[in-house]
Amino acid sequence: MAGGRGGREGSGRSGGAGVSGRQRKHRGVRLGLGIALALLVLVTAGAGWAYLRLDGNIDTFNADGVSGDRPPASTQGTNVLVIGTDARIGGNSELGGGDKDDIGRSDTAFLLHVYADHKHAVAVSIPRDTLVDIPSCKLPDGTWTKPQTHTMFNAAYSVGESAKGNPACTQNTVEKLTGLRVDHTMVVDFKGFAKMTEAVGGVQVCLPQDVYQRDLNPNRTTRGDQIFAKGPQTVSGQRALDYVRIRHGIGDGSDIGRIQRQQAFLASLIKKVKSDGLSPTKLFPLADAATQSLTVDPELGSADKLISFAMSLRDIDLHNTKFITLPWRYQGERVAIVHPDAEALWAALKADRTLDGQDASNHQTEQVAAASPSPSGGAPVASTGISVAVYDGTTVTGLAARAADALKAHGFTVTGTTPAMVRTQTKTVIEYGPGQRDQAEKVAQVFPGAEVTSAAAPGINVILGLTYADAPQPATSPATTASPAPTALPTGVAGTARSADDDLCSNLSYG
Numbered sequence: 001m002a003g004g005r006g007g008r009e010g011s012g013r014s015g016g017a018g019v020s021g022r023q024r025k026h027r028g029v030r031l032g033l034g035i036a037l038a039l040l041v042l043v044t045a046g047a048g049w050a051y052l053r054l055d056g057n058i059d060t061f062n063a064d065g066v067s068g069d070r071p072p073a074s075t076q077g078t079n080v081l082v083i084g085t086d087a088r089i090g091g092n093s094e095l096g097g098g099d100k101d102d103i104g105r106s107d108t109a110f111l112l113h114v115y116a117d118h119k120h121a122v123a124v125s126i127p128r129d130t131l132v133d134i135p136s137c138k139l140p141d142g143t144w145t146k147p148q149t150h151t152m153f154n155a156a157y158s159v160g161e162s163a164k165g166n167p168a169c170t171q172n173t174v175e176k177l178t179g180l181r182v183d184h185t186m187v188v189d190f191k192g193f194a195k196m197t198e199a200v201g202g203v204q205v206c207l208p209q210d211v212y213q214r215d216l217n218p219n220r221t222t223r224g225d226q227i228f229a230k231g232p233q234t235v236s237g238q239r240a241l242d243y244v245r246i247r248h249g250i251g252d253g254s255d256i257g258r259i260q261r262q263q264a265f266l267a268s269l270i271k272k273v274k275s276d277g278l279s280p281t282k283l284f285p286l287a288d289a290a291t292q293s294l295t296v297d298p299e300l301g302s303a304d305k306l307i308s309f310a311m312s313l314r315d316i317d318l319h320n321t322k323f324i325t326l327p328w329r330y331q332g333e334r335v336a337i338v339h340p341d342a343e344a345l346w347a348a349l350k351a352d353r354t355l356d357g358q359d360a361s362n363h364q365t366e367q368v369a370a371a372s373p374s375p376s377g378g379a380p381v382a383s384t385g386i387s388v389a390v391y392d393g394t395t396v397t398g399l400a401a402r403a404a405d406a407l408k409a410h411g412f413t414v415t416g417t418t419p420a421m422v423r424t425q426t427k428t429v430i431e432y433g434p435g436q437r438d439q440a441e442k443v444a445q446v447f448p449g450a451e452v453t454s455a456a457a458p459g460i461n462v463i464l465g466l467t468y469a470d471a472p473q474p475a476t477s478p479a480t481t482a483s484p485a486p487t488a489l490p491t492g493v494a495g496t497a498r499s500a501d502d503d504l505c506s507n508l509s510y511g
Contacts, residue, residue: 054303057291061187063298065138065168071181075408076352076361077115081174081185082123083157084108084193085165104165106157107245108262110323111174111182113349115360116401118315118417122322122355122497123266124345125259126174128154130326130335135176137169152334167295178346183413184309185297192293193244194237196269199289200276202236203269205243205261206505208250215249216242232504240265251509256325256335260498261508263323267500271318299387299413304459308389308416318501322355327493341493348489355497357488386439387413389461393425396469403464406446425465427451433458 086107110125134148137159145159156173159166171185197203213224227242235243244262251257276282287307300306327341348354352361388407392400400417407414428450432440437452440460444450449467488494498507 054287054291054306057288057294058301058303058306059295060298060301061164061167061185061295063168065166065172066297067135067172067175069135071175071179073181073183073408073411073413074350075116075405076350077113078183078414079180079349080112080114081171081182082110082112083165083167083170083185083187085157085187085189103158103161104163106154106165106170108259109153109170109174111178111180113180114313114316115354116352116405117360118312118401119317120320120322120354120358120360121313121316122324122349123263124349125263125323125325126153126177127255127259127326127328127335128152129255129333130328130337131331132156132173132177132337134159134169135172137166137172164295167297171297178349180346180350184300186300187295188290189293190241192290194241195289195292196286197236197240199285200236200269200272202234203240203265203272204232204234204504205240205265205268206232206508207243208505208508211246211249215246218248254510256328257508257510259325260510263325263498264502264504264508267318267321267323267498267502268504270321270500274318299385300415302459304457305387305389305415308418310416311418312416319499320354321500322497323500324355324493324497338492341490344489345493355489355494385413386442387415387460388443389415389459390417391420391461391463392417393420393423393429393463393465394469395423396466399464399469403447403462403468407443407462410446412443412446420463425463426467428465428468429453429463431455431461431463433460436460 083106086105106128108125109128110123112121112123114121130153131150132153134151134156136144136147137156138144139160140162148155153173156170157165157167159169165187167185167187171182174180175182207228207230209230210226211228212226214220214222216227217224227239244258244265246261247253247255247258250261273282273286287303287310291303291306296306300309324345327338327345328335329338330336348357352359354360390400390403390407392403400419404414404417428447430440430444430447430450430452431454432452433455436458437454440452443460443462444452447462447468448471450462455461
């Protein structure tokens with residue numbers, strides 16, 4: 001018995017030596033796998049919570065007011081209308097003053113053109129006082145207005161005199177003005193703007209001179225206290241908002257000068273976000289702040305779609321991010337459009353040409369027919385109102401852009417092109433959310449042989465595989481050959497552009 005106990009004890013000691021080796025190693029592996037699994041669950045749950053939170057923040061406007069008479073969809077880049085509103089609802093009166101029952105008004109607007117190569121972008125500011133023609137727009141009661149001529153641009157947002165404004169009317173007006181199709185529209189208000197600047201830890205700005213309270217509120221009878229000192233400084237929250245709203249007391253006190261400072265501010269904000277890095281830790285507070293006061297068109301109405309679009313801009317460097325103002329001249333107290341310079345600008349964007357005349361389409365107009373074989377002898381797919389996010393599951397350069405052009409050629413709206421988490425995909429897969437199978441089947445017509453599968457989250461995603469990369473490309477037909485490169489825009493247009501990497505203190509006022 002003693003020998004038996006001793007044998008067992010000896011066996012235990014000898015087993016202990018084994019545990020320190022092979023068995024302990026196996027236990028360590030199991031423990032490591034357990035920790036990894038636990039972390040994966042936590043990360044996945046955290047990501048789900050983050051998406052739910054962002055989704056809950058986002059508001060959409062009624063797209064029924066978007067005109068049926070629109071410019072055709074284009075494969076040459078993406079156009080996004082961004083409207084900054086001074087509506088006094090939802091906590092904005094605390095930041096901007098005014099009557100809380102006031103109607104929504106657009107304070108700032110620019111058309112962002114993201115080129116097809118996803119390496120260039122230009123934001124064209126449209127002065128609020130610009131005299132334009134406003135087409136028929138839908139009123140809150142469902143009726144449509146008569147077209148207006150020679151009217152201030154910012155009046156379009158106020159059509160219907162509702163507190164939330166009329167972004168669809170502004171979109172209709174911009175499409176009529178430019179001849180370009182607006183792919184997406186976003187509205188951001190004072191509160192969201194202020195929170196975004198706080199989320200990034202402040203934005204560096206520069207003032208051409210000292211600024212006082214009366215410069216922000218010309219109705220004051222005295223100069224008041226100094227708000228800003230001349231020179232560079234960092235601002236956030238209310239101070240950031242004050243900076244972009246200052247109009248009087250600098251230069252000629254016009255909206256044109258204010259636009260130049262707003263462009264400098266946006267350039268500085270982009271620079272700050274890029275310098276901080278695009279990690280989830282940095283991006284989530286910014287996305288959370290932005291979406292809390294963001295109203296978008298229905299096709300961008302989810303966190304997944306917004307993030308996909310935002311990530312599609314990550315490869316645009318600061319120098320190739322340009323800001324420009326619609327060619328203009330004074331007409332009394334209003335702003336008139338300068339012709340034919342404005343038409344030259346719109347034509348350049350339509351052809352996906354940069355301000356200096358470069359072709360930024362990456363020659364993809366020549367590949368449209370190859371990238372998008374028609375499923376029925378040349379007839380386009382019935383794709384109206386269908387939005388698609390493209391994920392590249394391969395390491396093939398330019399494959400996502402090729403697929404995006406294929407979809408756009410058939411009229412689909414592409415919300416973004418992003419590398420997939422797994423880059424070893426063999427077969428192309430099309431995922432669809434609840435109730436979207438019919439739409440997914442239409443998308444599948446552009447990708448013969450793709451697998452169509454359901455997913456829990458709403459939206460349609462295309463995950464590209466090597467089968468799509470290996471698909472043969474037919475020869476280019478005369479109809480799809482790219483046109484000769486036009487010359488650069490007039491110096492009076494291109495020469496006024498600001499790059500996001502320009503000197504912070506340059507070109508901050510007019511007059």
